[in-house]
Amino acid sequence: xxxxxxxxxxxxxxxxxxxxxxxxxxxxxxxxxxxxxxxxxxxxxxxxxxxxxxxxxxxxxxxxxxxxxxxxxxxxxxxxxxxxxxxxxxxxxxxxxxxxxxxxxxxxxxxxxxxxxxxxxxxxxxxxxxxxxxxxxxxxxxxxxxxxxxxxxxxxxxxxxxxxxxxxxxxxxxxxxxxxxxxxxxxxxxxxxxxxxxxxxxxxxxxxxxxxxxxxxxxxxxxxxxxxxxxxxxxxxxxxxxxxxxxxxxxxxxxxxxxxxxxxxxxxxxxxxxxxxxxxxxxxxx
Amino acid sequence: xxxxxxxxxxxxxxxxxxxxxxxxxxxxxxxxxxxxxxxxxxxxxxxxxxxxxxxxxxxxxxxxxxxxxxxxxxxxxxxxxxxxxxxxxxxxxxxxxxxxxxxxxxxxxxxxxxxxxxxxxxxxxxxxxxxxxxxxxxxxxxxxxxxxxxxxxxxxxxxxxxxxxxxxxxxxxxxxxxxxxxxxxxxxxxxxxxxxxxxxxxxxxxxxxxxxxxxxxxxxxxxxxxxxxxxxxxxxxxxxxxxxxxxxxxxxxxxxxxxxxxxxxxxxxxxxxxxxxxxxxxxxxxxxxxxxxxxxx
Numbered sequence: 001x002x003x004x005x006x007x008x009x010x011x012x013x014x015x016x017x018x019x020x021x022x023x024x025x026x027x028x029x030x031x032x033x034x035x036x037x038x039x040x041x042x043x044x045x046x047x048x049x050x051x052x053x054x055x056x057x058x059x060x061x062x063x064x065x066x067x068x069x070x071x072x073x074x075x076x077x078x079x080x081x082x083x084x085x086x087x088x089x090x091x092x093x094x095x096x097x098x099x100x101x102x103x104x105x106x107x108x109x110x111x112x113x114x115x116x117x118x119x120x121x122x123x124x125x126x127x128x129x130x131x132x133x134x135x136x137x138x139x140x141x142x143x144x145x146x147x148x149x150x151x152x153x154x155x156x157x158x159x160x161x162x163x164x165x166x167x168x169x170x171x172x173x174x175x176x177x178x179x180x181x182x183x184x185x186x187x188x189x190x191x192x193x194x195x196x197x198x199x200x201x202x203x204x205x206x207x208x209x210x211x212x213x214x215x216x217x218x219x220x221x222x223x224x225x226x227x228x229x230x231x232x233x234x235x236x237x238x239x240x241x242x243x244x245x246x247x248x249x250x251x252x253x254x255x256x257x258x259x260x261x262x263x264x265x266x267x268x269x270x271x272x273x274x275x276x277x278x279x280x281x282x283x284x285x286x
Numbered sequence: 287x288x289x290x291x292x293x294x295x296x297x298x299x300x301x302x303x304x305x306x307x308x309x310x311x312x313x314x315x316x317x318x319x320x321x322x323x324x325x326x327x328x329x330x331x332x333x334x335x336x337x338x339x340x341x342x343x344x345x346x347x348x349x350x351x352x353x354x355x356x357x358x359x360x361x362x363x364x365x366x367x368x369x370x371x372x373x374x375x376x377x378x379x380x381x382x383x384x385x386x387x388x389x390x391x392x393x394x395x396x397x398x399x400x401x402x403x404x405x406x407x408x409x410x411x412x413x414x415x416x417x418x419x420x421x422x423x424x425x426x427x428x429x430x431x432x433x434x435x436x437x438x439x440x441x442x443x444x445x446x447x448x449x450x451x452x453x454x455x456x457x458x459x460x461x462x463x464x465x466x467x468x469x470x471x472x473x474x475x476x477x478x479x480x481x482x483x484x485x486x487x488x489x490x491x492x493x494x495x496x497x498x499x500x501x502x503x504x505x506x507x508x509x510x511x512x513x514x515x516x517x518x519x520x521x522x523x524x525x526x527x528x529x530x531x532x533x534x535x536x537x538x539x540x541x542x543x544x545x546x547x548x549x550x551x552x553x554x555x556x557x558x559x560x561x562x563x564x565x566x567x568x569x570x571x572x573x574x575x576x577x578x579x580x581x582x583x
Binding site: 018019022023025026029030033034035036037039040043051052053054055056058098101102104105106108109110111114117120121124126127128129130131132133134135136137138139141155157158159161164189193214217218220221224225235236237239240242243244251254255258261262265266269273277280 | 296299305308312316317380386393397398400401405408410418460512518519522534537538561562565
């Protein structure tokens, strides 16, 4: 750093001290935030006796890796995990297909009422889901879909307002000439969407995929309302049942289950961190 | 039939939009309208709905649990949302000063936000455990005897607020991106004019990111009004003396446990109207008090 670049009257020492304090604060806050995660792992490796020790041990005296296998025999963890994967993958397919189709329509075609329709889309972003669940439940009950995965999956094939909004921003940034050229070459509208627009939007689709997966994987309220049979439970319901299913709460196994259920999300995060950050920023959401 | 260019554009628009339009009608508009209808009926799912006028709404006014649930929800919202907002902004400001290992800090602080509501609730239930929990152990090291947290009527909501701070990282990432969008030239100009760090923050940085702050605030409040998972997982029946009986918990109990569909629909409609009014009000306010770049003069 050369001296000439330094603005006049800025004491150098003070700003350095400030930097150190900032880093110190960040280190402390980060440690506090990570402590529960560490305790999750530590509890997962403890024996049934050690989880009830007073005072609690921070590091297990003996590492019980067999807990990671035990959970599959004590509860139907494998079933829950598979159900969650099944639902999340189908919701992902539905959301990607429908949202990209709709957002392409919004970006490419013109009509006087288009802005009005887009405002309508935006206004549904704010709708509180709990206000809609009762009539939606009655609707699905009337067609006999309660206690099946259909109410969790089928709505995703009709587009998600967030994802449509997000993808539309990307599609709008593509030059219209590109699509016109495709048309002149005899490409149908659907093929333009499938063969030209979609491949160009891979980054946006990655963001959409990650967040759709994350939200579906973590969703609690929808499955808790629609699913009644143990063999159909997704991970969040199956795991929430663990605190009432046993005489003594198996905290070590609950933490094992938590680690397993976080695994796909963490893997996704480390593969596609860039898209994660973009998504959070674009939707302004968690 | 031959269409002119405008007609063809419109036809294509509606073809591509059709999944969303059908979804909107079936999964959004129909539910909104039918729940308004149900809110004027007495309906237990088995017998046909019976029209009872506004009785569900007048019953609400005499329902202590209804008022209790509003109190609980507001208490939680009024504390957790502002604290989270300030904390996430502060962390973003710290991270924005070219600190070393920024990527590591950002990832670590964001990590808890990826955890599902159920896993977070189970983990913190364990941490808050009054006998074997980590939190009271750490407090005891400092010579403090920790409360019973979720089992204690007056500590249940503070416990949930404390837990909500674990999710500060998601707001921080948004603020960090907003801060990185503030033009450096403006800050340099301020420095040349002799502005200190604090003045830069107050006069330039905060006004520049005020739309994001407002958006985070609205979304935070709307989200918080819908708190459900934590309450159900951590306190099965709404906690001691209904201490954690959140608004949506009340709605859920009435609809899916007591099968008072009409009554619960009235609760749903009140929530809908409240959220819509709130959104409208804050957007109106934002025209007045928030700085938008390139906006009105």
